[in-house]
Amino acid sequence: MNYFRSAKLDSLAIKCKFARTVLCLCLFLAGWAGKAQNTLPTEKTVQLQVKGVSAEKFLELISLQTSIRFSYNPQIFVGFPVISADLRGVSVREALHQAFGNAIKLKAKNNYIILQKSNLPIQSQQAETRPVRVLISGYVIEKTTQARVAQASVYEKSSLSATLSDANGFFEFQVETLQSELKISFAKAHYYPQTLTLPAQNTPFVRVELEPMPNLKPLDSKGLPALPTPARYTPLVPKIQIIHAQNVKESFWRKAQFSFLPMLGTNHILSGLVRNSFSFNALIGYNAGVSEFELGGFANLNRGDVEKVQIGGFFNAVAGKVKGVQIAGFFNAVRDSVSGVQLGGFLNVNRRHTSGVQAGGYLNICAEGIKGAQVSGLMNINLRQTIGFQVAGLINVALGRMEAVQVAGLINVAGKSKQGWQVGLFNYADSSQNLKQVGLVNIVRHGGYKNLELSMNEQLFMNFIIRSGTPYFYTLAQIGIRPYPAKPFWQYGYGVGCRIFQKRKWEMNTEVVAYHLLRSLGRAYQVRPFENFGARYQLYLTRILSKHWAISLAGALDFSSLHAEGTDYAEAKNLARTVFLNTILDKRDNRLSSGLTIGIRKILN
Secondary structure (H helix, E strand, O other), X not given: OHHHHHHHHHHHHHHHHHHHHHXXXXXXXXXXXXXXXXXXXXXXXXXXXEEEEOHHHHHHHHHHHHOOEEEOOHHHHOOOOOEEEEEEEEEHHHHHHHHHOOOEEEEEEOOEEEEEEOOOOOOOXXXXXXXXXXXXXXEEEEOOOOOEOOOOEEEEOOOOEEEEOOOOOEEEEEEEEOOOEEEEEEEOOOEOOEEEEEEOOOOOEEEEEEOEOOOOOOEOOOOOEOOOOOOOOOOOOOHHHHHHHHHOOOOEEEEEEEEEEOOEEOOHHHHHHEEEEEEEEOXXXXXXXEEEEEEEOOEEEEOOOEEEEEEEOOEEEEOOOEEEEEEEOOEEEEOOOEEEEEEEOOEEEEOOEEEEEEEEOOEEEEOOEEEEEEEEOXXXXXXXXXXXXXXXXXXXXXXXXXXXXXXXOOXXXXXXXXXXXXXXXXXXXXXXXXXXXXXXXXXXXXXOEEEEEEEEEOOOOEEEEEEEEEOOEEEEEEEEEEOOOOOOEEEEEEEEEEEEEEEOOEEEEEEEEEEEEEOOOOOOOOOOOOOEEEEEEXXXXXXXXXXXXXXXXXXXXXXXXXXXXXXXXXXXXXXXXEEEEEEEEOOEEEEEEEEEEEEEEEEOO
16 A cells, blocks of 8 residues: 555656646746847847858848848849858848948848838038938947947937937937048946047948946046936936936037927937037926026026026026026026025025025025025025025024024024024024024023023012023023912013123123013903013122022012002002102003012023
8 A cells, every 4th residue: 555655656746847847948938939029130140151142142041040031122132232241140230231231221020121222312522511411320239248238328429419229239320410530429327438430421330349447436528527417306307318418428518509398409319418608498408507598488407507697487407506696486406506696486495505695485495504695485494504694584494503694583493503693583503602592482402591590589489580592692481479468479571681791600691571460360360461560670690609500699670560440459569669769650550669689590501
């Protein structure tokens, strides 16, 4: 029984092994067939030596060797000379070109190659004054491995004609020229560029070998760092132009250009490599930079610098620097820096610094620094340093070093502030040396002027004060209580102050506080604004005991205005001790008195 069971298992194992082998073979044949199907007939290789054969016989020999079928009219070979050639290890395309030159043009379809008589004009010496079209074709090969190089840029500088090699490394394009010779350049990212001088009297077919370069930062033809690749904010640029910009590390110059779209203009397909003095774009323009003036109906896209004036109907996007005036109906985006005026109806974005004026109706963003003015109806954002002005109707943000004036109707935010001003409802700085803050709330996270104080004076038994800001100008909020005689009196107030003197362990401050008096805060009590209010001026002398503690003594001049017919008047008028002046005007008891405050401080710096 064990024998039969073992035999069945062996038979099953053999069947499984055979099935796996068949499956692998099928997959291999399917992959091979797919690869063969994807190979163009013109890219098949031939091994052929012929001598004195006719054109028809020559095509028959290639067909027998490659299974390619040729379709043609025999009349195109009438009077054609016999063919002698050594064609070993070349593509069918190269073989046909060596045999027929530019007399025959071909078109590949499936496994067919259609041959037709070429209608290219025959160039003569008498036609030198008229431009002629020269068809240039060939292969781009890697020198070390002999592999085909795809998406290599092939271009002629004077006419700005260009193309890219296909997946098989083949290229073909026409150049219109008056010259007897053409200089054709070949470039590919991470390869050394190469230039060939070709005759313009016939149709050259070339085989160019590019040498790989080490992984170094590419330089242009003058030995300077190459232009940056197209900016991330240029999605409107066709992919073929982006590839050319990545391959070619040199730029060209033209006095002026006119375009409708990036590839439809006088700069042609290489517009991203051309610098212009004047640029006019009906819809979208794309070039390497402008030195004088640029006008765009919808958008201007520049890989290099823009000088003098750039006006875009919707937006301007510059990968280099702006030196002049940049105006857009919607927004301006600059990858490097702005030296001049940048005006955007909605938004200005600048990756580095601004030296001049940056104005936007909604938002300005500068990612490194400002040496001038940044003005916005709503918000300014600068993530590094500011040396100049930031003015916004609502918010200013500068999270780096700030040496400027920030003015906002609501909020100012700064990073490390060496000097400058912040004027707004709310001011915040990460750290400060000589910063001045003027606002309702002023906060400096590291440094600045911050302390808590518990004090008493002639009016209040206990008073709690918090100060925040800078020594030049700080704000304070206070709340105090007098718990007798019947119901407690409460006092809350807000004030401003500054340090006027500091030497060693002593400092002197002056403060002005506005306050409001009210009685018990029970549910039945209704706060009557301005029923009993006052203002207090104090001159402080502070002795610093240690890093975190100090004691203070202040002389005060207090002004209070009490409602003479109010329910709390009888007790409120007794809060003031020494009264210099007392007048009743319009049912209000106005008093001017002196006072004294003593307290202990907790230093928070």
